[in-house]
Amino acid sequence: MWHTAYGKTHQYFPIVKKEEYRKQFMNTAIDHYFNNSYKNVVSFFAKEEKISVDELKEIIALIEKQK
Numbered sequence: 864m865w866h867t868a869y870g871k872t873h874q875y876f877p878i879v880k881k882e883e884y885r886k887q888f889m890n891t892a893i894d895h896y897f898n899n900s901y902k903n904v905v906s907f908f909a910k911e912e913k914i915s916v917d918e919l920k921e922i923i924a925l926i927e928k929q930k
Contacts, residue, residue: 865878905919905922
């Protein structure tokens with residue numbers, strides 16, 4: 864059941880897990896708006912000043928750690 868009825872109103876529940884939706888949304892956004900390039904995504908946020916140098920260093924450290 865995707866909802867519970869309360870008289871004339873309904874309470875709806877998600878059928879897709881948040882993490883699954885986030886992954887699907889991001890893959891679609893990166894594909895359509897950034898030509899399927901993660902470099903373009905990071906560059907966009909850097910140019911918009913939405914990501915700091917320290918955050919970029921953290922990301923690089925995470926990537927290097929996974930190698």
